[in-house]
Amino acid sequence: MDLDPDPVDEAFRAEVRAGLASILPGQPLPSVNTEEGFAAHREFERKLADARLAVVSWPERYGGRDAPLSQWLVFEEEYYRAGGPVRVGQNGLFLLAPTLFAHGSEEQLDRILPPMATAEQVWAQAWSEPGAGSDLAAIRSSAVSTEEGWLLSGQKTWSSRAAFADRAFGLFRSDPAAERHRGLTYLMFDLRAPGVTVRPIAQLDGEPGFAEIFLDEVFVPDADVIGEPGAGWKVAMSTASHERGLSLRSPGRFMAATDRLVRLWQSGSDRPREGRQAHGERIAPEAPQANRAIAGREAIGDRVADAWIAARAYQLHTHGTVASLADGGTLGAESSLGKVFWSELDVSLCETALDLLGPHAELADRYWADSYLFALAGPIYAGTNEIQRSVIAERLLGLPR
Amino acid sequence: MRFTLTEEQRQFGAAIHELLTDADVPGAARSWADGDHGPGLAIWRALAKAGVTALVVPESAGGLGASPVDLVVACEELGHHPVPGPLAESIAALPVLLADLASTEVLAALASGDLIGTLAVPPVLPYALDADAAGLVVLAERGAVSMSPSGIGLRSIDPARRLFALRTGQELAANAGDQVRAALYQGTLASAALLLGAGRGLLEACAEHAKTREQFGRPVGAFQAVKHQLANVLIGLEFARPLVYAAAIALGTDEPTAARDLSAARVACADAARLAARTALQVHGAIGYTRECDISLWLAKVRALSSTWGSQAEHRAVVLAALTEPRTGPWS
Numbered sequence: 001m002d003l004d005p006d007p008v009d010e011a012f013r014a015e016v017r018a019g020l021a022s023i024l025p026g027q028p029l030p031s032v033n034t035e036e037g038f039a040a041h042r043e044f045e046r047k048l049a050d051a052r053l054a055v056v057s058w059p060e061r062y063g064g065r066d067a068p069l070s071q072w073l074v075f076e077e078e079y080y081r082a083g084g085p086v087r088v089g090q091n092g093l094f095l096l097a098p099t100l101f102a103h104g105s106e107e108q109l110d111r112i113l114p115p116m117a118t119a120e121q122v123w124a125q126a127w128s129e130p131g132a133g134s135d136l137a138a139i140r141s142s143a144v145s146t147e148e149g150w151l152l153s154g155q156k157t158w159s160s161r162a163a164f165a166d167r168a169f170g171l172f173r174s175d176p177a178a179e180r181h182r183g184l185t186y187l188m189f190d191l192r193a194p195g196v197t198v199r200p201i202a203q204l205d206g207e208p209g210f211a212e213i214f215l216d217e218v219f220v221p222d223a224d225v226i227g228e229p230g231a232g233w234k235v236a237m238s239t240a241s242h243e244r245g246l247s248l249r250s251p252g253r254f255m256a257a258t259d260r261l262v263r264l265w266q267s268g269s270d271r272p273r274e275g276r277q278a279h280g281e282r283i284a285p286e287a288p289q290a291n292r293a294i295a296g297r298e299a300i301g302d303r304v305a306d307a308w309i310a311a312r313a314y315q316l317h318t319h320g321t322v323a324s325l326a327d328g329g330t331l332g333a334e335s336s337l338g339k340v341f342w343s344e345l346d347v348s349l350c351e352t353a354l355d356l357l358g359p360h361a362e363l364a365d366r367y368w369a370d371s372y373l374f375a376l377a378g379p380i381y382a383g384t385n386e387i388q389r390s391v392i393a394e395r396l397l398g399l400p401r
Numbered sequence: 402m403r404f405t406l407t408e409e410q411r412q413f414g415a416a417i418h419e420l421l422t423d424a425d426v427p428g429a430a431r432s433w434a435d436g437d438h439g440p441g442l443a444i445w446r447a448l449a450k451a452g453v454t455a456l457v458v459p460e461s462a463g464g465l466g467a468s469p470v471d472l473v474v475a476c477e478e479l480g481h482h483p484v485p486g487p488l489a490e491s492i493a494a495l496p497v498l499l500a501d502l503a504s505t506e507v508l509a510a511l512a513s514g515d516l517i518g519t520l521a522v523p524p525v526l527p528y529a530l531d532a533d534a535a536g537l538v539v540l541a542e543r544g545a546v547s548m549s550p551s552g553i554g555l556r557s558i559d560p561a562r563r564l565f566a567l568r569t570g571q572e573l574a575a576n577a578g579d580q581v582r583a584a585l586y587q588g589t590l591a592s593a594a595l596l597l598g599a600g601r602g603l604l605e606a607c608a609e610h611a612k613t614r615e616q617f618g619r620p621v622g623a624f625q626a627v628k629h630q631l632a633n634v635l636i637g638l639e640f641a642r643p644l645v646y647a648a649a650i651a652l653g654t655d656e657p658t659a660a661r662d663l664s665a666a667r668v669a670c671a672d673a674a675r676l677a678a679r680t681a682l683q684v685h686g687a688i689g690y691t692r693e694c695d696i697s698l699w700l701a702k703v704r705a706l707s708s709t710w711g712s713q714a715e716h717r718a719v720v721l722a723a724l725t726e727p728r729t730g731p732w733s
Binding site for chain 2: 070388399
């Protein structure tokens with residue numbers, strides 16, 4: 001048992017670091033949830049893809065490097081350490097792609113993955129409906145089979161990125177007689193197809209980070225069904241652990257945020273040590289030494305320590321998962337442990353930073369205020385933490401349903 | 402990097418678990434609390450046979466010279482079954498403290514389990530645990546190490562622990578600050594693993610109770626209010642464990658981050674074990690508040706252990722200091 005860095009992984013780290021340094025924007029990009037910002041993030045993804053850094057773990061033929069999981073984690077560490085922009089394509093990259101790798105046809109992989117890697121095509125997720133949130137199996141949006149394909153009707157909501165994205169994926173009820181988990185089909189559709197109406201929803205910060213999607217007999221060819229018609233629930237759930245676990249929120253993100261929190265605690269400033277402007281953040285002029293003035297700062301020290309301990313625990317736990325996967329293990333209900341852990345860690349580390357900033361904390365459009373608003377969603381999306389806790393109790397502890 | 406136990410280490414842990422499952426550890430812990438060390442000492446002898454007492458003792462003195470990771474594997478099981486006695490003291494701290502200070506015979510006796518030792522290191526460890534059951538009682542104060550006559554026993558909040566304030570006796574070394582610190586680190590690592598194991602024991606007992614105890618016509622474990630509390634306990638334990646192994650690795654390879662990693666592990670393990678204790682009691686209800694119920698064997702032990710080998714406040718301060726001023730450690 002050891003924690004020694006692998007020389008091959010470290011060589012890869014150096015390459016990633018150099019590659020990122022040459023393409024990261026000198027100025028923070030505008031918010032991804034604006035038309036201008038979305039375009040700027042798409043443009044950045046293109047550069048990332050040109051450097052073959054967009055999808056390092058994918059096969060080479062789709063724009064990746066066939067990198068093992070350990071190197072994907074190294075990439076993430078470097079990406080967040082350098083303050084890289086929000087990944088505009090993350091719904092496609094981290095949710096749809098794993099599903100395609102597991103259940104997609106060759107034709108689908110060849111057609112869908114390359115433009116996803118370059119962000120030429122950006123994907124939104126379309127899981128929730130007004131009556132199907134935590135109870136996802138209550139989906140009512142329908143897919144009616146026709147001679148040429150399918151006609152989708154109904155309403156999806158809380159659809160991340162849908163305001164500006166190109167395509168979306170989700171579950172639809174294809175057998176009106178079947179109930180709950182049965183009779184659902186996993187489909188992909190064009191957000192600009194006739195019959196689609198996208199209505200952006202302003203999030204807490206006022207920006208349209210998600211949207212409602214209204215579908216009125218939207219045509220989808222058979223080629224855009226993933227897996228067997230009617231087997232959509234199984235297809236979606238087989239990769240749900242990806243969303244809850246490693247691929248959605250890797251430890252690198254929290255280690256970078258915690259390092260920043262420690263700097264804030266220490267010096268009153270959380271600018272990166274290298275003296276280089278962090279990327280992808282909207283930074284307004286900051287009051288120097290802000291936290292020095294906060295009465296009771298000393299009392300926050302324990303929380304800073306706890307945030308670091310938790311981020312480190314998540315990182316180490318992930319190293320353990322990588323080792324177990326390498327030994328042929330699988331990622332099942334255990335991913336629910338991680339989902340609850342990282343989402344609560346994220347909220348508490350942001351709250352700690354804001355408490356350190358005292359009266360400056362409420363200023364908007366700054367790293368910690370933005371991070372805090374983003375973190376607040378964590379315990380809700382990708383399956384609420386209540387759902388995850390029930391999964392943990394029933395599947396890992398064997399408590400009765 | 403391969404951050405997982407070897408097959409051999411897994412088997413070692415499983416063997417200790419099996420040994421302790423077959424022994425009546427709860428019965429031995431109750432006898433120990435009543436002043437009868439006999440059944441507990443029989444378990445110690447069985448553990449010695451399995452190599453547990455020899456782990457940290459150098460090979461040159463008849464020990465196994467095993468890694469701190471092996472010590473963690475063993476201690477998690479010793480906490481998992483609430484084995485009574487000065488575990489962190491005798492199998493972790495003393496072999497390190499005495500490696501250069503005591504005779505080969507003393508070290509060999511610790512390794513074979515013929516000798517059980519305990520120690521006090523005021524102010525961190527003001528009392529020697531279970532000195533009445535130990536053949537070797539050591540006091541380390543301000544860097545001076547001496548063999549001590551055991552003083553008067555004080556009751557602990559855990560009936561299976563008896564605490565002894567020590568007086569200076571026959572001197573072994575005058576300036577052994579480095580050895581004392583190393584011994585404290587090793588004992589702290591053991592205490593973290595014991596707490597982790599205790600948390601697991603509590604969670605398992607709690608889950609079992611929740612599956613079988615019925616109220617309102619269904620097992621109480623079917624209620625979401627109960628499920629979610631147990632889920633939180635498992636989360637705490639699962640994310641504390643890798644911190645303990647990372648600390649063991651850092652200690653074994655003498656990393657500059659060892660003190661930080663050790664304190665981080667202890668903070669997480671004690672917090673996780675305390676949550677397990679509170680939850681286990683709450684889920685058991687009134688029966689959990691009795692001596693008769695086995696969870697009582699872990700409940701007070703968790704409370705006691707989480708304030709020895711450094712307090713939570715002390716360990717958090719170490720982590721914070723290490724992050725902001727690298728190269729500091731506790732008790733330096």
